[in-house]
Structures are given as C-alpha cells and as structure tokens.
Amino acid sequence: MYATRTRRARPEPFAVHPGIAERLGLPYMDGTLALSAAALVAFSVFTLAQATKQDVPGSPYYYVDRQAIYGVLGIVSMYLLTRIDYSRFRELRVGIYTFLCVSISLVFVFGFAARGSRRSFELPFFSFQPSELGKVLLVLALAGFVIDGARNGSEWQRTVRYLCLGLFPAALVFLQPDLGTALVYGAITLAVMYVGGVRWTHFAVIGAAFVALTVAVLVVAPAVGTPVLKGYQEQRLTSFLHPSADPSDAGYQQNQAKIAIGSGEKTGRGDRATQTRLDFVPERHTDFIFAVIGERYGFIGAALVLSLYALLIWRALRIVTLSKNSYGTLVAGGIAGMLLFQVFVNVGMNLGIMPITGIPLPLMSYGGSSVLATLVAVGVLQSIHMQARLSQKGRFAW
C-alpha cells in the first residue's frame, strides 16, 4: 500500500546525452559530505601509519593496510548505496529488523569471544561485528515503523511501540555485553522518535525514567546485592569522576589519555609523542585514537578532525531538511543523531569529560565493521540527497 513509485525515465525526444559525471550521478551527490567522510578515513589511515608501526611485531603496516582496505570497501559501498533509492528500505523494514535481531543473536551462538564479550563473527579476513552494521539497519527499520505506525493507536501507544522496537536490539547488544553500542542504539531510537515528532511530554517521561533507571542500576542494585552492570562496566562509567593512579584502573587510562592530548599542546609532538607510543594510553588504535591525534598533531590536528565531524553532521542535518519524503527525513535524522552521539561520547571520553563506554570514533577508530557501517550510513545520506535533487529536477538519471 505504500509501494514506492519507481519511475522509469521515459525516453525524451530531444535527450541530451549525459556526460560521464552525469551518468555516475556525481552532480546529485553531496560533495562536501563525501569529501569530509573520505578525509576522515584518510586521516585515520595516516594516523595509524605513523602511530602503530611497532604495534604488531614484524608487520608495521598491519593496521594501516587493513584500515585502508576497509576504507576503500566502505567508500565503494557508500557509492553503491548512493545509487539505490533508500525508500526501498522502508518496504523491507520488517526484513531488515528481523535480520538485525537475528544477526545480533547469532553472535551468542557462533560468536568470537574477545575480552570476555561475544560481539563478532570470525571471518577469514576480518571479524565481522553485526552490531555495528546494526546501527544503520536500526535507523532504516525504525524510521519505517515510525512512518507506518503514524496513524495506528494513541500517541502513548506509538511512543511505547517505538521504544520497545528500539530497545529490544539494544538489550540484545547489552547482553553481549557491549554497553557502548547499546547506548548508541538508544540514542538512535531517541533521535528517530525526536525527528518523528514524539511529544515533548513523552520525552520528559522517558528522561525521568532514564534517570530513575541509572540510579537504580548504579546505586540501588549494587546496594541490594543484584548488580546489573558488570564490575568493569560500572567502574568505567563512574571512574571519570575520580581518576586514579592504579594502572589497571579505568580512571588511570582516562587520565593517561588526558595527559596525552594535553601534552600535544598547539602543534603536537609528532614522532616525539610518548604517551600514545609507549603504551600509556590503551586501545590507541581504536577507542583512544583521538588521544593519538591530540598528542601527535596537537590542537591543530585535533581541531581539524573535530571540524570535519562538525561538517559531516551539518551536512547530515541539511539532508534532513532536503529529503523528498518523511522516511528520508527520519533516516537522515537518525543517522545525524547516531554520528553526533558517537563523536561526542568518544571524544568526550578522550578529553576526560565522558565515561569510558567503548564507543568507537566513527571513521577514525580502527575496525572494519565500524568503518563500513559508518560509510554505509553516509551512503544512505547520499541516497536521500540524490533522490531529493533528482525529484527537484523532475527527472531521473536512470
């Protein structure tokens, strides 16, 4: 009933033969968006090339090679998605949602355990983490549910339905356990609901419930003797409030990241960087890569990266307003919220103002699943942009 109209271009009598750029769809893409995403990937590869030479004995380019391959694959995926009309995903929402939940659940059965949590499948060339791609899938499916449920039930029923749809996969991810990604799912759900027009009063109630839950999890549950969070999770969440000198402590890691960034000063320490080179900062190629940038390239480098993210999110928000249909609006809003949340929490964690939650920095942190998923999300944004431009033009390239 909501079949997307797929219009075929009728041959025009006086058709101008389109050039190569036209055929590739380049004029209809958001160039700034594509370039800022590509620049971030390039910066990531560049940083890894300089900072991780000694990390894997015998293969100085272990991380660089892989990240470059993921980046290329991701950019190809982004381009392919650009050429697909995103509106199709709305029809496939149930399938997408099912696939999302099943793939996350399968990790429990076939998953590869790393550091006590099962998050990914071990494939021949890289380990695939379904919950990363799941972020985009959740946006696509949830936006579809919101559009289709727009006229069913009371407003409260709808709000509760959206929440349940969003929080079910979040709960699955939380059980892996992967607190960070679960929080991203929560942020996506809220962003889609927000753009979808859920009432402020409902958000107020949700906010109050969230505060109550936080208190219950962090204060009441441990006191009663049935802790919900694992010890390390709770420690990470609260340690940024009280840094510590114990190297095995989460607060110590955060303090080291802070020292690393601060020591970069204005122009960075380059190869004289010690904090991120001598293992003081943990996970420097993934969660704490921003600390590497801060120490090596100083305020100039770190501010450049932040500016690229600001550019990315600005373009995403702009696409929200350009979208030709409400589905595109919701999808773009969800992706913008997802990116904003991840960037703020990760960089805030590096700067010592947010808790350690294990959220990667989109496009910068090493990791195929994350890079691919983020570039797929950018591809979806491009698709919305292209469809909007094409509909404005009133004709279609193919």
Add this chain to the structure above:
Amino acid sequence: MYLRSDERGPAVSRRLALRLALFGGFAVTLFAILFLRLWLLQVLDGEKYLAEAKNNRTRSFRTSAPRGEILDREGKVLVANRTSLALQVNPRKLPADSRQRRAELAKLAQLTHSTLPRVRRIMHKELKLAPAAPVTLRQDVGHDLVYYLQENQDRFPGVEVQRVFVRAYPDGTLAAHVLGAVGEINEEELKEPRYKGLQPGDKIGQEGVEDTYDRYLRGRPGLTRIQVDALGEPTPNGRLVSKPPAPGKNLKLTLDGPVQAAGEAAMAERGLPGGFITMDVHTGEILALGSFPTFEPSLFTRPLSQAQVNETYRNPAAPLTDRAIAGQYPTGSTFKLITAIAALESGNLQLDEVIEDPGQFEVGGEVFKNAGEAVNGSVSLVSALEVSSDVFFYNLGYRMWDSGQLQHWAHALGIGRPTGIDLPLVNETLLPSKHWRDQLFKEGGTDRPWSAGDNIQLATGQGDLQTNPLQMAIAYATLGNGGTVVTPHVGKEVTDAAGRVLKEFDPQPRRHVRINPAYRAAILEGLHDAAQNGGGTSFEVFGNFPIPVAGKTGTAQRTGHADQSWYGVLAPYPNPRIVTFVTMEEGGFGAESAAPAARKILEAYFANQLAHKASPEEESEG
C-alpha cells in the same frame, strides 16, 4: 503529528523546522564543549600535561651508595659495610588477580618467617610513601632462599632480589652507644631540611655519630634514568642519564679502641647499669664513652623480631640509653671538688682554714651526718678531700646557701647546662638553685622554698642534683687544665677512601674560668691524697697504681635505690692529661664498684707506660 503525507516534498513543516533548529543548536553546543575542552587541555594547560607526559615515560633507578666507614683514632675499623641480599616485591608485577596475589604473599611471608598481615602492613606503609616502587620485605635473606626463589621465578612474579649495603660491626657491641644505628628515613624526617633530596627507603643514621655526622657518612646514591613504556619495561636504547653512586666519607673518631674496650669490659664485669667516660682534659676529645647494659648495633640491620623489640625497647634496664651522657643522677662526694672551687674563689674558705668535724652538722634543727658515722676531728681542705669529710663541705654549703655562689661556680663548670657534645639524645640535667626551688614552690610543685639544707645537700652532691658522668668529667677537666671548659666531642676528622683528611673537628672551648693556681694545686693534692695516700677513700684501689693520679669517690643516695657508686679521676697527677668518670647504679661506695672500673680504664690508657715501668722492676728482680 506533522507527518501527514509520505510525499511531503522539500517543504519542511514549521514544527519539524523548530525541532531541527533545536537539534542543530544541540549539536553546536556539544561541539562547542568539545572545542573548549580541547583548548583548555592543549593550549591553556598544555605545558602541565607535557611535563606529566615526560615524567611518565622515565623511571629513575637509584643505586644506593655505601655509607662511609667509622674508625677509631688509630684507624681501626669500628663500622664497615657488607653487601646483603634484600627481598623486594614489585607491586606492579604482582598477579592482578587478588586471590593469586594473596596466595603469593602468603607463601612469601612463610618463606621469610613472617606472617601475611605483617607483610601486608609493610607493603601498605611503603606504598603510601612511594606508590609503585618496589617494597623491601626482608633484608639480609639467606642464599638458600634466593636460590629457591630464582629456581621458582614463575611462581613468584614480582619478587626481586636486590643487593644492598648494610652495616657490619667487626667488634660486636664495642662503642654501640657512640656509633648508633642506621635505618630507613621516616615520613617526618623526609620533611626536615637536613634530609633534603632523600627519598622514601633511603637509609640515614638514626642515633649516635651515624646521626650527627650523617651528611658526611651518607654518600650520594647513583641515578639511572631510563625511558620506559606503560608497563615499566625499559624501551630499547632508552638509557637517558647515568650517574654512579658516590660512597660516603669515612669518619675517624677520637675514641681509643683499647681504652673503650677496657671500660666496657669493666662495666660488664660488675654487671650494674651505669656509664663511663674518658676525655682528654685539654681538647675535649672523648677517648672512651660507654654505658651498660649495651646492645648489638647489628640488630638494626634487619627487621626486629617481637622478642628483640621487647628486649631493646621495653626492657626496664633500657640498653639503648647512654647513661654516660643521658643519665640523671646525684653525684655524691665527687661534687665536692666543685664546692671547694666555689668556696675558695668566692672567699668563703681560706686555703689554710681548719674546720672541726665532730661527725655531724646541725642547722635549723636538722642534723647532717658524715657517711658511715665517721668523726674526722680538725680538717683542712686537703685532708677533707682525702677522707671525704662531709661535715667540712656541709659547712661550706651552709656558708654559701643564700648567695648562689655554689650554683654560680657549678654552672660555670658546666653542671646542669648543655655540653655541646656531638651526640644526640642528651637528657635535661638539673642544678638545684634558690631561684629554681622558689619558683617551683610558687607554682605548687614542692612543699617548701629553698632552704640552707638544700645547699648543704648540694655541696656534697646530694638532694635534687641531676647530672651525669659527662658533665662531671667536663668540670674535673676544667680544674685539671687550669680553667678551660672544653667542648666534648667524639668526631675527629672526615677522610676520603684514600685516607686524606677532608675536614677536622676541633670545636672551640665553651668558655674559660679563672681558677687560682694555688687553689687548683690544693684541690688536686687533696684528690691525690684521697687516691694514693694511706687514709684516702680510694687508697685500696689506687694505692698501688704506679702512676700518680688524683681521684675522688662518690656515694650518691637515690630514693628508691641502693647507693650509687661514683668515681672521678684525673691522671697523671699533678699535670693531668685525661679525666675518667665512672658511675654504677646501686654499686655502693665509690671505692667499691666505680673506682676499680676506673682503674681498669686507666690501666688500658697507660698500658705502654705501665709496661715500661714493669720491665725495669723485672730486670732488677732477675
């Protein structure tokens, strides 16, 4: 709901526009927070973090420097060093799992004959001072244990064996009180300016000359700075600075080993708590200084067991107290020398004056008797000293009771005031005076003000007087050398490893006192007669001593104790070079305990002369 139609088109409804504007504003706020925080960290506080980062990546390893040796005046070694193996635990390398860590520490405690709570207490204390630094669990571990640990290294992660220097005492307890001990610096001491630059775990001298001359003996630890990674492991080519340790300087003491040994042997032979001192009357160099009971200074080179703690610190005999310099005793008749000087110099006594001694002296209804109920008849100063007539000195005390002249002279000779000796742990002494007692009475500390009886007591070294062999030796030395109040000292010179003298200690005299040579001669004569004339109080002990001496016995009454035995002697007579003072708690008459010990000390000091004197006699006999 504003999502009326799926095909809304590019026009954005007003409600959505508001929401997007808020969304945008929210994003701008979040980015502003990140930028400001970045600015704060990198631009405003950057220098601070850069310093922290530099500090982070380097580790300093200190190699302890051996302390200087301590020698006696002839260069014989009293304190040396030996290397010892110390068992250390590196907290960073202990197992992370608390159960495993506990098991390992428990096993270590068992191997070092300690207990788990004790090990934990040590670690807790040390880590509070220096987090993440290795903690020394036990010093002086045996080779067997070291081999065992090395063979089972994988079972004891974080356990290291470090080579450290500890003090060695070739002569056991010899001069223990003078030498003192070495120990780890504590939290309060770290704050003192004299220990500037030291770190927790560094060793400092804690008593005796180890403390007084610590800055010469201590040396400077070597320092190696290397670059490390986060686990504290050195990085390749990471050596930054390397400074070898500078050993401490050697300290030569004024002590004379054989004299010291003779004194200690004499004290131990009698077995009574007490102290002795032998000092050069001209320079104040202390040739022998000791106290009984004594202690093993090597005890402090390793942690004390509970039994050892009880024996040293909680022992009522207080072996750590140096009674020669920290005792608080009345002196008995040895004080009469001071009374004599005061009376003569203040004009209260003429040299040829004769006083009748009927065996007792009465003043204000109070009767003071001679010791042993003796009746000496007519006595002059010389004979009064010879037979130790109390009544003679009661008279002198009475003559000066209200004028403070006795206190003035005793004070001038160094009684009841700081001596300037280069040893720590000197107790307060007391020279009772009218001012002191009246003040105390006013404050309600005593039941009566100063009276003639108090001064009469003081004239014979009784009553409230509290002094020690050191102060008495200084007073005797002042008479012996004709009026110079010397500064007693045990430090002679600082030398480097090759024996070159770097610094000499020759402290200036405290002050000079004018003593009429005629008075001095008379008093010395009285003391000589007391020691070596037929009726003298210590004739039994010194009568046959081949070298002329001038000595005075003392028998002090202490409430709650039996009489305390004193002996002070200047030798040789009439131009003394040394003074020796001996006291023994509950030793009875002066001639009974203290004088024989003093004779043994003099025998050791004059050993060469005695040998010369003895050999011609043998030849004549042969």
